[in-house]
Amino acid sequence: MPKEAVCLKIPKAEGQKTLDLANRLGLTDKTLQIQSCSQGFLCIPLKREPTEKEQTDLKRQLTEAQFSVQVFAEKRQREKTLSEALAGKLPPQLLSSLPRAFDAVGDIAIVEIPPELEAYKGAVGEAVLQTHKNMQVVLAKAGKVSGTFRLRDFEFIAGKHRTSTMYKEYGCSYYVDVAKAYFSPRLGHEHQRVAELVEEGETVVDLFAGVGPFAVPIAKNRKNVKVYAVDINADAVQLLEKNARLNRVEGRVHPMVGDARQVVSEKLSGVADRVIMNLPETASAFIDVACKAVKPCGGVVHFYGFMRAPETLEDQKKLFSKAVADAGRRVEDFTCAKAVRETAPYEYQIVLDAVVR
Ligand SMILES: C[S@@+](CC[C@H](N)C(=O)[O-])C[C@H]1O[C@@H](n2cnc3c(N)ncnc32)[C@H](O)[C@@H]1O
CATH class of the missing domain: 3.40.50.150 (Vaccinia Virus protein VP39)
Known part of the structure; x- marks a missing residue:
């Protein structure tokens, strides 16, 4: 069913960067399809109108961001959200503390677990695997990036027990080991x-x-x-x-x-x-x-x-x-x-x- 949503229009060349930014702000409506609009431009569906501060931040980092309202097609199969996957497994008042996004390095999901979810981190990790079928490993951040090598500690919370993977970016492939060498997607x-x-x-x-x-x-x-x-x-x-x-x-x-x-x-x-x-x-x-x-x-x-x-x-x-x-x-x-x-x-x-x- 087509649905009306706030649209963030940007040049195609800035598509990946925009998605990274919008995902980090929890703005992207992942139930709707991104569309090619006028020549060389993409329309990204948003869940809500960005706040004034978010609009300023987006415009500062994107050269030609425009906001409007537009009709988008729905994705055929909507992925369950973390919160849906965890309903009934977590005290309801904690559902709002769930991470809104995570870093995906190949098939490794790196999540930030807030202190109030510490006792439920295993369940959160399993829910990440359940809702993101392309993920095989879930690591929780266990410290800040630090030291000369700019590394951080991780804790395995679900899936396979490894820190190495293959990552693809703009047509290049990389062997990455997030425990041994710095890498940020x-x-x-x-x-x-x-x-x-x-x-x-x-x-x-x-x-x-x-x-x-x-x-x-x-x-x-x-x-x-x-x-x-x-x-x-x-x-x-x-x-x-x-x-x-x-x-x-x-x-x-x-x-x-x-x-x-x-x-x-x-x-x-x-x-x-x-x-x-x-x-x-x-x-x-x-x-x-x-x-x-x-x-x-x-x-x-x-x-x-x-x-x-x-x-x-x-x-x-x-x-x-x-x-x-x-x-x-x-x-x-x-x-x-x-x-x-x-x-x-x-x-x-x-x-x-x-x-x-
Ligand atoms: C923030 S990471 C950036 C790595 C890479 N350029 C990237 O974009 O993913 C910084 C890198 O600098 C290295 N490093 C730190 N101090 C250094 C130094 N004095 N000489 C050479 N490399 C250094 C670290 O080991 C780390 O891999």
Whole structure:
């Protein structure tokens, strides 16, 4: 039966990013079908009108978001919601505490269990498996992302007992082990955006490469590129090597284990047309390293950081420019400065694309 719903209209190219954002806000109406509307645009059905704050957040992160009301076709088979699957198994007052979304890394569901659901986490895990047939493992977050390797602890709450899986993103496949090497499915649009900026003939240095979600698509997109992919975590680099082979780009990706500062100083000084710095918590301490890696004639630096209110993107640009100047170089231009995802209330992961001379 067709049904009227709030419609979020966005360019097709921003489809995945928009779905990630809308899902995280619990806005997507998964009972209705997403539609192709006017040429090059998608209409995503929403459960309700976003609040003013949600609309502002969405518009900040999406270039051409428009809201309207539209008729959508219903999906043929509606999946049971977690709350429906758990009705009768949980005290009714706890149903509203159920996680509204989870991170899916391949067939691993990573959920956040609020303290009041601690005693019921096994039931929640089973319900995730029951309502999402493509999931095989359910892990509960058991701490924050921390340490040099940016890892977090997990607890198995349902399904198979493993932390490794295969993840697909924009036509690339990755071996991932969420217990051994950092990986987030929330940055897919950034991995692809940066990959699309790289031109034939470039040398790229990814200072904090993880399992390769920037390095692999860059090498897959372009035949004549050289990507030096550095990470201090040997397990991450081992997965990166496997991922380069899996995607048949091992000739263009050069995995290197070590501290970015030392590796650049010893092997990658002045080689890069482009440097990627995705270590948001501490990347600002490595801006001099990125400057050292950039060719003497200049290059582009993709800097990821965290921005906490009341800080602004202009503040971030100033801090970055000062660090570049302290390293003896200068920012000619910022070709992009934006929030890429909300990481906590009033906290965003941001990216600056800077032309450094
Ligand atoms: C936030 S993760 C990003 C990984 C990858 N770029 C991605 O998007 O999934 C940061 C990575 O930096 C690595 N790392 C931390 N400190 C480092 C350092 N000093 N030198 C090289 N790698 C480092 C960690 O092991 C981790 O894999």
